[in-house]
Amino acid sequence: MTESRPPVRVRVVGAGAMGTGIAQLLATSGMEVRLADADPTALDRGLDRIGAQLAREVAGGRLDPATAAEVSARVTRLGSPTAPEPCDVVIEAVVEDLEVKRSLFRELESVLAPNTVLATNTSSLSVTAIAAVLDRPERALGLHFFNPVPRMRLVEIIPGVRTATSVVDFATALVARTGHVAVRATDTPGFLVNHAGRGYVTEALQLLEEGIAGPAEIDAIARDVLRMRMGPFELLDLTGLDVSVPVLESIWTGFYAEPRLRPSTLLRGRLHGGLLGRKTGEGFYRYRDGAKLPPEPVPVATVPVDRPFWTDDPSLAALLDGAGTRVERTGQPGERAVVLIAPEGVSVVAEARRRGLPVRRTCGVESIGDSTTRLVLAIHPGLDPEVGRVARSALAGTGREVSVVRDGPAGVAQRLLASIVNTAAGIAQARLATPDDINTAVRLALGYPTGPLAWGDRVGADRILTVLDGLFTQTGDPRYRPSRWIVERVALGLALADPGTAPEDIVAAGGE
Incomplete structure (x- = not known):
């Protein structure tokens, strides 16, 4: 098709946020970029957007003025x-x-040379279907x-x-030249990223459907216990349901x-109902001028920890000991x-009954994730309410935030993490x-x-499997x-990240 060669002349079609971001990145990497759009006004706005973004880079000390001028000069309009x-x-x-x-x-095929590569920045459409014409x-x-685009390095x-291997090599070289990761x-x-991301939000929504916890508590657990940058409902509000729902449904139906x-x-x-998220001022949270409004304060009942505690979990016992709570x-x-x-x-409930523990006095504490802040x-x-209040006060006495959730077939963090890992494992299994x-x-x-x-x-991996088996059962x-x-x-006994031995490894070895 075409030999892999250093890309020099690039045409970017579409002067919206994605197109201008791509043009800026390529120009910053030393490539000559021609930016085009069917709407001349949109093209003007796009070029202005690039200039404004470069000015912000200079103001932030991330780019010197001379370099910014060179980058700007490499992006020119195409009629x-x-x-x-x-x-x-x-x-x-x-x-x-x-x-x-x-x-x-x-x-484009009718006017450009046969060796010109045609790349689509689609996020959801079939590349094969686009190329079929x-x-x-x-x-x-x-x-x-x-x-x-300039900041998201992937x-x-x-x-x-039917894409030629040489075209893939060409694209790989282009991305490498930008310093991004291919x-x-x-x-x-959903390709890779949107497919892999389904494990997080779909399980969070399942937890909400079951009434295990509300959006704010699930988000707090995701952030503080799993150390996610954003909670799943914060993420849905940021993206907007008008974007997220079609993606969720198209990936689900696309995989039958x-x-x-x-x-x-x-x-x-x-x-x-128009509860799209930030863009409409209300989603799973309410917003004003794009900022999330704080929830209404809820008075928290604090009771004296006047009862002993019993646990056979060493980490829980150590936490309670450290807070001065008596542990039997x-x-x-x-x-x-x-x-x-x-x-x-x-x-x-099932674990308490299995072990012969007094169900009315038994609570659960999340066992997976980081417990240093929450x-x-x-x-x-069936829990005695007084027991629940004392348990909450004792856990709060450790200096950590406490989320109180309903019992379910596994903990909230366990379910979120197991779904994330299982979805990724399914992608790996299907190659x-x-x-x-x-x-990456x-x-x-x-x-x-x-x-x-x-x-x-x-x-x-054995703990993840235990959670999944338990949920399924x-x-x-x-x-x-x-x-x-x-x-x-x-x-x-293999790592989940280990690709393992494949048939091609045996064939290759046999041919040596």
Whole structure:
């Protein structure tokens, strides 16, 4: 098709936020960029946006004025998106509409040299479907940047089913020249990042549907216990349900109603009701001038910790000891003791009954994640309210925030993390991306503390499997069936990030 060569002449079609961000990044990397848009006014605004962004970079000390002037000079206007002017690659960032993109590619093919690469920045459409209108579909691929382009360092490279290897090599070299990180994704719904991200928000919505906790508590647990940059409901409000709902539904239907990717019944009603998030002033939270309004203060009942506690969890015992709470050191709890347990992959009630503990005096505490700033207390309908109040006060006495949630088939943090890891493991099992690319893409594009497979390894793949098995057994919901990728690696003692031995390894070895 074309030999891999250093990209020099780039045409960017579409002068919106994505197109101008791509143009700025490429120009900053020393490439000559021609920016085009079917709307001359939009092109003017786009060039102004680049100038304003470069000025902010200079004001922030991230760019010197001379360099900013050079970058600005490398981005010039092109009168027509389909002008016959030669270039090495065209990157389109026009409206997310299949027929619009197909029409553009068809026109570009008719006026540009056969070795010109045609790249689409689509985030949700099939690259193969876009390229299908071309006489030479091997010249086309997906090159998915993330907004804001100069700061989001990840780029997904998505070959269509007929994309030439040399075109993939060309795109990889282009991304490398920008200093961004390229990952290879398969042309399937959501590609890599949007697919992997479903595990987080879909499980949060499931927790909300079940009444385990409200959006603010789930978000607080996600931030403080799992160390996520944003809670799932904060993220949905930031993106907007008008964007999120179609993505959630298209990925689910695109994988033929795969249960792990199932959206929530809560979303359509909120979408139709206009509760989109920040852009409408109200979503899961309320906003004023784009800023989240603080919730109404809720008085918290504080009671004296006048009862002993019993737990056989060493970390819980150490926390309570450190706060001056008396902890019984007996085989079974005394008659007045508040019982704290830390179950994994099972409800507090089921674990208490299994172990013969007094259910009416037994609460659960989240066992997965970081407990240095927040503890999660799980209570059940049969709990003595006084016991629950004393337990909350004792946990607050450790100096940590305390979230009180309803008992469920597993803890909130356990469920969120297990879903994140299981979704990523499903991607790896289907060979839609390599484990390294999955970890890199999610960490850079979604801001998780680490890649999902690496996260599962850090916590313990066996613990993740215990949670998933427990959820599947208790609920019967196939969304929780553990990926074979996890099951096999736990059985074999392999890391989740280990690709393992593949058939091609055996064939290659046999040919030596």
